[in-house]
Amino acid sequence: MAVYLDVIWLLNFCFDYMLLALTGILLKKQVKKRRLATGALIASCYVLFLFVPALTFMVNPFMKLLYSLLIVVVTFGFTRFRSFFQCWLLFYFVTFMIGGGMMGAHYFFQKDMTVFNGAVATQSTGFGDPVSWLFVLVGFPIVWFFSKRRVDHLETTRIHFDQLAEVSIRIDDVTISAKALVDSGNQLQDPLSGSPVMILDMTVHEANFPPSFIQKAKNITEFQEEGEEDRWEHRLRIVPFRAVGQDHQFLCAVKPDEVLISMEGRSLTVKKVLVGLSFHTISGEKDYTCILHPKMLTGHKATAS
Incomplete structure (x- = not known):
């Protein structure tokens, strides 16, 4: 050879x-x-x-x-x-x-095994099969x-x-638990109050909201129309935002009582915040169902969890 x-x-x-x-x-x-x-x-x-x-x-x-x-x-x-x-x-x-x-x-x-005349035969060499x-x-x-x-x-x-956190959103007697991603690129704020806006995936958490509330949130033009009143209607906000290639967009948001963030062994309670409602999936693999504003992690008193 x-x-x-x-x-x-x-x-x-x-x-x-x-x-x-x-x-x-x-x-x-x-x-x-x-x-x-x-x-x-x-x-x-x-x-x-x-x-x-x-x-x-x-x-x-x-x-x-x-x-x-x-x-x-x-x-x-x-x-x-x-x-x-x-x-x-x-x-x-x-x-x-x-x-x-x-x-x-x-x-x-x-394929190291063959059937010959009804018998199973294997083939092997002392040094293995050469590649x-x-x-x-x-x-x-x-x-x-x-x-x-x-x-x-x-x-x-x-x-x-490493950038994920556990979040609990409390609105009256309803508590919504979600896994959130801390996104430094999220700089969305309410122009009137200056409150940071976090994003909640409604394709996952829609069941936590009353149907009448969801209907109003999906149709911004119905905010001022008369109809069935909802107990959370006074919490609704409209936040203008700008996306890449799109101007003058509006996002429906809700004012929660408080948001509890648990991350890296510490807990933060944030009250000045709005929860933006996204009716589109924000994570295809469902690794997280919420996006946090980085401002929510600063300027708040932390406690050991």
């Missing part, structure tokens, strides 16, 4: 470059391309050691450990031991994640991009959940 060492080395160089690049992306580090290339060059040279009898000691786990430290130092540098150690562990995590994904995808498409180079060339970039997207999604989700 002919072994093309230059092809094997080139493939390993490309794969090592992508592994180091993904590690740098997850570390949020701006790593220069020449440092990535140098690190990938050192990492890919390990393949050459396997074909040199005098360098067989490099297959020792301890030597592999030292070699990986060299790769990380050359690529990402050394400033502090803690940051270097985290970088080194993340490099191993990325390698095992991509490698595990490749092997998992390989065995997912394999074809074509599968590696196609599968590695796919697993790389998939892993990067999943990690980015998990990071975004973590950021969102």
